[in-house]
Amino acid sequence: MKPLISDVPLKYRIKKVGKYNAYVHICPNCLDYNKDLITLGFNEFEGNVIRIIECPICFKKFWHHIKQKDLLETYLLELKILRK
Numbered sequence: 001m002k003p004l005i006s007d008v009p010l011k012y013r014i015k016k017v018g019k020y021n022a023y024v025h026i027c028p029n030c031l032d033y034n035k036d037l038i039t040l041g042f043n044e045f046e047g048n049v050i051r052i053i054e055c056p057i058c059f060k061k062f063w064h065h066i067k068q069k070d071l072l073e074t075y076l077l078e079l080k081i082l083r084k
C-alpha cells in the first residue's frame with residue numbers, strides 16, 4: 001500500500017532539502033554502499049511521501065520516494081528510537 005503524508009505525524013514532517021537521490025541507500029556524493037543514511041524526516045513531493053536523509057560521512061542531504069507503507073513505518077520507528 002502506498003503511504004500518504006497523513007500517515008506521517010506532524011512532528012516528523014520537515015522541509016524538503018537537498019538533491020533527489022535515486023540510489024536510496026547509497027550516498028551519491030561518497031558512493032559508499034555500506035553506509036547507513038540517517039532519516040531526518042518526511043515530506044511530500046508530487047503526491048508521494050518522501051524521506052529526507054543525511055549522509056553520516058559528508059553530511060550532505062538527499063531525499064527519495066517512499067513507495068510502501070510498511071517501509072514508511074520502519075523509518076518512522078527508526079526516527080522514534082533516535083529521538084528518545
Ligand SMILES: [Zn+2]
Pocket residue numbers: 027028029030031055056057058059060
Ligand atoms: Zn556522503
